Amino acid sequence: MSQTALLVELEPVVARNLDRHLSLAKEWFPHEYVPWSEGRTFDGPLGGEAWSPTDSTIPDVARTALIVNLLTEDNLPSYHHEIATLFGRDGAWGTWVHRWTAEEGRHGVAIRDYLTVSRAVDPVALERARMTHMSEGYTNAHGDEVLHSLAYVSFQELATRISHRNTGKATGDPTCEALLARVAADENLHMVFYRNLLAAAFELAPSQAMRAVADVVADFQMPGSGIDGFARKSVAIALAGIYDLRQHRDEVLQPVLRQWDVFNVTGLNADGEAAREQLAAQLENLDRAASRFEEKRDARAARLALR
Ligand SMILES: [Fe+2]
Numbered sequence: 001m002s003q004t005a006l007l008v009e010l011e012p013v014v015a016r017n018l019d020r021h022l023s024l025a026k027e028w029f030p031h032e033y034v035p036w037s038e039g040r041t042f043d044g045p046l047g048g049e050a051w052s053p054t055d056s057t058i059p060d061v062a063r064t065a066l067i068v069n070l071l072t073e074d075n076l077p078s079y080h081h082e083i084a085t086l087f088g089r090d091g092a093w094g095t096w097v098h099r100w101t102a103e104e105g106r107h108g109v110a111i112r113d114y115l116t117v118s119r120a121v122d123p124v125a126l127e128r129a130r131m132t133h134m135s136e137g138y139t140n141a142h143g144d145e146v147l148h149s150l151a152y153v154s155f156q157e158l159a160t161r162i163s164h165r166n167t168g169k170a171t172g173d174p175t176c177e178a179l180l181a182r183v184a185a186d187e188n189l190h191m192v193f194y195r196n197l198l199a200a201a202f203e204l205a206p207s208q209a210m211r212a213v214a215d216v217v218a219d220f221q222m223p224g225s226g227i228d229g230f231a232r233k234s235v236a237i238a239l240a241g242i243y244d245l246r247q248h249r250d251e252v253l254q255p256v257l258r259q260w261d262v263f264n265v266t267g268l269n270a271d272g273e274a275a276r277e278q279l280a281a282q283l284e285n286l287d288r289a290a291s292r293f294e295e296k297r298d299a300r301a302a303r304l305a306l307r
């Protein structure tokens with residue numbers, strides 16, 4: 001099916017899932033999650049106190065994860081551009097694109113307000129990182145392919161859900177944990193929306209859907225991978241168990257693939273079958289790589305414990 005035909009055929013599914021989303025999404029307010037009375041004026045024009053690392057007791061790795069998560073949310077204008085260009089602004093697709101953008105915008109507002117008030121991270125470094133990251137923009141690796149993009153966002157929304165949840169736990173701050181749990185609940189609804197669309201695509205065009213899923217799993221990158229120092233930051237985040245390869249495979253890829261029942265899909269052509277075989281091989285590769293990482297992490301923890 002052509003990209004246009006896919007968009008047209010999926011439109012009623014978008015409409016149904018948009019209604020479902022709106023009936024399940026709970027309204028919430030970022031200001032209610034931020035401990036404003038703990039805030040203090042900063043240095044600069046208002047002559048308050050400069051930020052210091054000792055202003056907060058949040059562990060370093062949780063600060064790193066909060067920065068990565070916030071910068072990821074900050075790049076929303078580029079994401080909006082990518083999905084509005086691909087899905088269009090008309091009908092149910094357009095309503096979804098705008099609604100999704102508004103919800104994601106709330107995440108950035110809430111996390112930034114929390115970080116500024118709690119002084120958990122250096123506000124100057126954060127603002128500079130935001131400028132750098134947004135100046136790079138974001139390009140969808142599969143920007144002209146509807147099904148690849150739906151597969152990507154299905155996994156990516158679940159990945160951000162898990163990352164927010166585990167970041168919240170890693171802070172040891174119940175206020176931050178409650179905020180990130182609230183954000184994570186939104187990401188879960190986003191994941192379900194996209195996952196349902198791709199499930200419908202498996203009915204319409206099973207081989208194209210399988211190809212999309214296999215390609216996306218093969219080269220999956222987190223949306224924030226363009227952040228300055230991302231490689232170093234993501235290793236720290238993985239070592240802390242906030243988001244690692246095991247979680248990526250077992251808690252992000254597998255549950256979504258199970259919902260699509262990819263290994264029992266029928267009616268595949270030769271390329272669809274080949275894609276499914278590539279997918280199975282990739283899951284095995286990821287399993288081995290995740291085990292290798294876990295062994296190294298355990299050995300490192302044992303070494304650190306001996307010191
Ligand atoms: Fe978000």
Ligand SMILES: [Fe+2]
Pocket residue numbers: 104157160186187190
């Ligand atoms: Fe989301």
